[in-house]
Amino acid sequence: MKKYTYILALAGILGFASCEDPITVDNGFEASQIVVDAWITNEEGQQIIDVKESQDYFDNRLPTGITNAEVTVTNAEETFNFVHVADGQYVWTPPTGSEIIGDVGDEFTLKIEVDNKTLTSTTQLNRVPEIDSISIFFEDEPFGADEGFFAELYARDLPGKGDTYWVKSYRNDTLLNRPQELNIIYDATFDAGTDIDGTTFIRPLRFAINAVDDDGLPRNVDQGDKVKCEIYSISNEAFRFLQIVQEQTTNGDNSIFALPVANSRGNIRDENGDLVLGVFNVAAVSREEVEVN
Numbered sequence: 001m002k003k004y005t006y007i008l009a010l011a012g013i014l015g016f017a018s019c020e021d022p023i024t025v026d027n028g029f030e031a032s033q034i035v036v037d038a039w040i041t042n043e044e045g046q047q048i049i050d051v052k053e054s055q056d057y058f059d060n061r062l063p064t065g066i067t068n069a070e071v072t073v074t075n076a077e078e079t080f081n082f083v084h085v086a087d088g089q090y091v092w093t094p095p096t097g098s099e100i101i102g103d104v105g106d107e108f109t110l111k112i113e114v115d116n117k118t119l120t121s122t123t124q125l126n127r128v129p130e131i132d133s134i135s136i137f138f139e140d141e142p143f144g145a146d147e148g149f150f151a152e153l154y155a156r157d158l159p160g161k162g163d164t165y166w167v168k169s170y171r172n173d174t175l176l177n178r179p180q181e182l183n184i185i186y187d188a189t190f191d192a193g194t195d196i197d198g199t200t201f202i203r204p205l206r207f208a209i210n211a212v213d214d215d216g217l218p219r220n221v222d223q224g225d226k227v228k229c230e231i232y233s234i235s236n237e238a239f240r241f242l243q244i245v246q247e248q249t250t251n252g253d254n255s256i257f258a259l260p261v262a263n264s265r266g267n268i269r270d271e272n273g274d275l276v277l278g279v280f281n282v283a284a285v286s287r288e289e290v291e292v293n
Contacts, residue, residue: 034066034119036268036278038110040073041232041285042100042125047080049073051112052088054277065089069114073282075106102282104128104233110268110280121268121280126233128165131155131288134209134227142207148220149292151227152206157188159198164239166283169209170228171221176209179249180216183208184234184242191243221292228289237267238281 037050049071052063065088073080073092080101082090092101102108104127112119132154140147157163167183169176186192188199196202209229210218221227234242244264266279 032064033277034112034114034117035063036110036112036119036266036276036280038121038268038278038280039283040101040281041283042102042104043285044094044098044100046094047073047082047092047101049082049090049110050088051090051114063088066114069112072111073101074109074111075102104284106282108280108282118271119268119276121266123235123237123267123280123282125282125284126163126235127158128231128233128284128286129155129158130286131229131231134229134288134290136221136227136290136292143204143218145217146220149222150207150210150218150220151290151292152203153209153229154200154206155231155286156200157185157196157198161187161197162192162236163187164234164236166232166234166238166242167205167209168230168232169211170226170230170289171211172226173228176211178212179246180212181208182242182246182249184239184246186239223292225292226289227292228287230285230287232283232285234281234283235267238279241266241279 032053032055035052035054037052040047040049051066051069051071053066055061055063065086067084067088069084069090071082071090073082080092082092085091102125104125106125108123108125110121135152135154136149137152138147138149142150153167165185167185169181169183183205185201185205187197188201189196189205207218209227210221213219241264248262248264263277266275266277268276268278268280270276
């Protein structure tokens with residue numbers, strides 16, 4: 001009797017499996033939109049702005065570059081022409097090789113003209129704190145990870161509320177670019193909801209320069225590793241843009257409380273005043289690196 005029971009149960013399972021039908025998810029995508037990736041700095045060397053087309057959420061390919069745009073960035077004294085080089089990438093090259101695009105406090109206007117459309121955005125080049133040091137230390141089970149040596153960034157928020165920063169970290173010259181490794185700072189903490197200002201970055205942000213594993217736990221550093229950090233000054237609009245990007249890209253971590261998929265709100269508008277996908281930011285940068293001995 002048990003034998004027949006097992007056979008019936010197996011038949012039932014196979015029956016359910018054979019009833020599965022593929023479904024098509026309608027995500028509402030109808031036509032591509034312009035997407036602008038305009039993160040530039042006031043450092044020496046070339047500056048790059050990408051202008052591409054958006055694509056379907058389930059489209060497994062690289063975005064298509066827009067090649068016929070006219071791209072300029074202007075400050076109070078000069079207009080910088082960005083020339084198309086390939087696949088929607090527009091580049092400004094300093095004539096002397098050492099010219100910079102501006103100084104802290106300067107205001108900039110981005111203008112993109114393409115297919116009878118005009119896109120514009122304004123931003124200010126904000127200040128950035130110097131990095132005091134990157135320390136390597138031994139710690140027992142930090143933030144749930146195994147014991148080992150870890151890196152920590154020491155920098156102090158500049159006095160005066162409203163400064164926002166993006167810390168990019170590298171391990172052996174490789175940018176840490178997992179969603180959990182995106183490290184953005186409002187004054188010296190996570191966001192504007194605190195009363196912290198002008199102090200050393202709080203510990204979780206100092207510690208966030210470490211790489212994470214597939215489970216989101218910090219990975220220790222080894223002897224001979226090189227740890228590099230860069231702090232970029234960003235506008236409050238750019239901070240919020242990155243905040244939403246992080247919320248969306250780590251959405252799967254929220255289980256049943258996941259947020260609906262949505263585009264991140266930027267600061268670029270068309271001639272009608274409507275927001276365009278992407279963001280424009282001009283940053284000052286400070287950097288430091290150490291080798292683990």
